[in-house]
Amino acid sequence: MEGFLGAWVAVGLTLFIYSFLYKDNPFFKLAEHLYVGVSMGYTIVRIYYDTMVKSLYQPMVSEGKWWLVIAALLGLLMLTRFIPKITWLSRWSFAFVVGFGSGVVIPRIISSYILQQVQGTLLPLASVGEGGFRFGLAQLNTVLILVGVVTVLFYFFFSIEHRGAIRGAARVGIYFLMISFGAGFGYTVMARMSLLIGRIDDLLLYSSSDYGYATIVLSILIILGLLYWERSSRKAVKKVDMP
Amino acid sequence: MLSGLNTRQTLAIAFLVLWVTILWVPRSADALPAPLDFEAFDTPNDGGESLTIVFRPDLSVPERHYFIYMSPDPGGEFRQVAEVIPTAHAKANRRTPWWAGRWSADFTLYQIRSTDTLALENGRSYFLKLVVKEQKESSETEIHSAVPRANLFNFSLLNNFLLMSLFTGTVFLSIAYARKNPNLFLRRIAGLDAVEEAVGRATEMGKPILYLTGSDGMDSLSTIAATVILGEVAKKVARYDTTLKVPHRDPVVMAVCQEIVKEAYLAMGRPDAYKEDSNFFITLDQFSYTAAVDGIMLRERPAAILYMGFYYAESLLLAETGAGTGAIQIAGTDSDTQLPFFVTTCDYTLIGEELYAASAYLSREPVLVGTLRGQDLGKAFLLGVVVLGTLLATAGQVLQTDVFSYVLDLFRDFK
């Protein structure tokens, strides 16, 4: 029973959201506002149990982690934003969060964005094997990657004018960027299509008799609803036009 | 009888006899040589609860097995804690940079870590020996002792530390330089020139500007960059007297942005025009936020939409809806996976580092422009490293030498 009702609710909401592809309409608005409300309510419940109870209250009371009081205080300082006179106290919490983020990121980004990227580029351009030098496809790729990294970096120079050779290099860099964006776009298409296939698959499943033909019934109802809405809103527009 | 044999046959027989003797004569356990240069010590550059042993195995005998035995007191019972596979070493060796004490390739290292069944306490002595077994024979080294300790600096990360210091120095020198020479050159960034245009258009049309700060919290640098740009945009908005709408996914970011926008209106001398609810919160959840912002776009038809900060899969859901409404769209993000979607749907896109250059570009404050110059110097340095490093790596390959790895290791990531 729960599953049956659930199927109807899930199918209804799915179709409400898809109706947005046609245009903004009352069904989508309903689903959108419901989604915001439910997600907010769910977040409140999760924060209450997972953060407030499990990470703050319990460790403080049963494990004696008294220092969590400081965290709670910093959190409470955020709420001074409701009291205009002492709103500035919330800056302490901002500074705490922002300062932490700024410090933590520096060495980590050097590790993963600088060193790992540079080390991946520092490869020999030729290999020496049995028959002397060899310059194969692998080496050609290494050269191409090197050229790409260098020219794209040229594109990112801000304080020198892009003229002459630098302009040329930056232009090549732009082509590398465009290939990368095109590839990134094409690569993602597959994953996105899988999501759609998954959703449609579910809708097909719920159109069976086991679920009371939920998909079919609800689709028809929504289409009728949209038609009615279109007609009545057209009338409303006409009325305005009349005088 | 022997006289009938020639030299070759004699030699063959002699060889055979020798072999038989070697195989036949029963050998004592001592005949198996103990591994050379066995040492045990605290694992360097770590958080403790770990010991390392090294020794020089005889790799010519593959059927020889090496076992570590350990005991908390020298007279007590020694338990076998691990078998060491000597050939697995070559890879592991590269994990330590040369400046943090790398062992040469003929040594085998093994790291013993504290586990559920084997506890290694910091500051306590442990006694270890290495046992070699080959078929039924075995021999062992003398006992060495070592004390696991928690270290205070990870020397493997020294290159990271040096780069950090070097770059910090560069940025500060550049700022000092920019203070003295305030009119530094800055290349054009088309997307940021368009901000002015977007605000102007919004004023003309009497429609709001929608500004999104990305999906990360306040501890993310992308968000910080986005809020700083918001300050500059808010100044223009205040000057033109347009409406600004900033829907938020993170309450902390919302609070910070309220301060920033308020400050911008103050700076422009328009505190009366500031509205507290131009920054508002929707929800923490990714897709309900997206649905709501899409709804805002369709219903309020903003004249311009600015996407700054870090985005996830919602990027295209937002930007394509925005494109459908005909708004001018300017994006700026350093989330490299979402860049393709902004590039294809927005009128202008700030790519990666350009997001961090934006505040300097919009404000033209010497200090900010100075840091940008510092970033450029950093890039020039890394560009040089990439080119020279590749040449060195090639030279190393051609000359069959490992000597350049002393330089190249400086730009490898160690943990």
Place this chain on the structure above:
Amino acid sequence: MRSFAEKMLAIDRRWIFGLIALATLLPLLYPVGLPIRPSPQVKNVYEYIEGLPEGSVFLLSMDFDPASKPELYPMAVSILRHAFKKNLRMMGMTLWVTGTGMAEKVISDVAQEMGKQRGTDYVFLGFTPGSSAVILNMGQDLLATFPKDHYGMPTSELPVLKGVRSLRDVQYAVSLAAGSPGIETWYVYGKDKYKFELGGGCTAVAAPGIYPLLQTGQINGLIGGLRGAAEYETLLERKGKATSGMDAQSATHFMIILLILACNLFYFVTRRKDTRRR
């Protein structure tokens, strides 16, 4: 011609949405079954099951929840069909409590389809908490870990489990996993200790993380994502959801490519006219 091209360039997006919807829906309803070349890692799973003698004990652990259903559910269907076709003694279970209902549904559906009897041909053990501990306990005493099956029948009385005492009696196990506990858990706590052969199936996103296990031989085969499921269906010569899913993938990709070609065609038509006029 030109005005048509201009109109097409500024075409309402909803036509495009409609085309994409059709390109997804039609292949799902009427699968074509485009040829799919099975990869060796999927073949390995198939051939291992194919090579098992009748009556061998086969364990399928469906360690996923509804979120990964599109990819892993078709795999479960194919493997179950294969196992039933080979008349293996089938044990089904899950390490994910959120996946219990779905696992039960797939196993009873396929069994019904293949005309198999619960208790004599297969058993669904259901879920019991503990993840890695469950596997360890099953290695010691399977019947004590699951004293009753999912439907409350005492496992000691089920004919299908006759002679099965622990994981050592299992010939082949496959874990279809969306995360942890999953394939790795089964390897570390199960295969490594109790020496049965292990295969795996996972989502496309997780596949790169599982490949190392394959290369070191910790699992004998791997079915990765919808594509892997489609390959299995091809091997089984029974086209199902995954194959039609792959058809839909191909169709939508081609629809987008066609759209791109079309818009460029229209674009060139309009542009040529522009230059001529100048």
Place this chain on the structure above:
Amino acid sequence: MLFWKRQFPLFIAFVMGVVFIFQYYIPHPYSEGMLTEVSEWLRIISGFAIILGIASLSHLHYKKIQRKEPGWGYSYVVYLSMIITVVVGLWSGGKEEGSGLGWIYNYTLVPLQGTMFSILAFFVASAAYRAFRAKTKEATVLLIAGTIVMFGRVPLGEYLVSNIGGLAEWILNVPNTAARRAILIGISLGVIATSLKIIFGIERGYLGGKE
């Protein structure tokens, strides 16, 4: 007083920044423990901050209802669904297994999320139709790369052109890798410079007003 309003926050940011730069280089368990502890604190702080969010959201919809703005009726939907979810969640004691909260999660949030996410498939197509036009040389390059990768990743593509998969793979592994590497290097420098400005109090915009 001005010290507590202006300098003290800057001091906090400085201390936090410097401490957590050095934390990375110190393997001692205390240092690791501090990192996990402060990450937990951040969660607690945002836990409190959610109250700001609730207030802002409620205020927004309260005003919509009060002013009878277009679509004000939907604001009741937000209130109602939020309150019902919270009540059911508290009733279920925060547990999701077989509870009302679990039902709400499985039958409303999961399908809503999946559907919003899947709309991307449509948008990918319409964005491609608009953007993949050979208007400039750059756009042409983007279009060709995108088409080859799309083509090479489905069975039909491989069926029609046998080596297209390899070409798609090459584009992803070589030119794409090169560009992404340079982008990441650029970003890292921007991030470090911005972090330094914050730690040393040069960038203080996030603290807002002067008073």
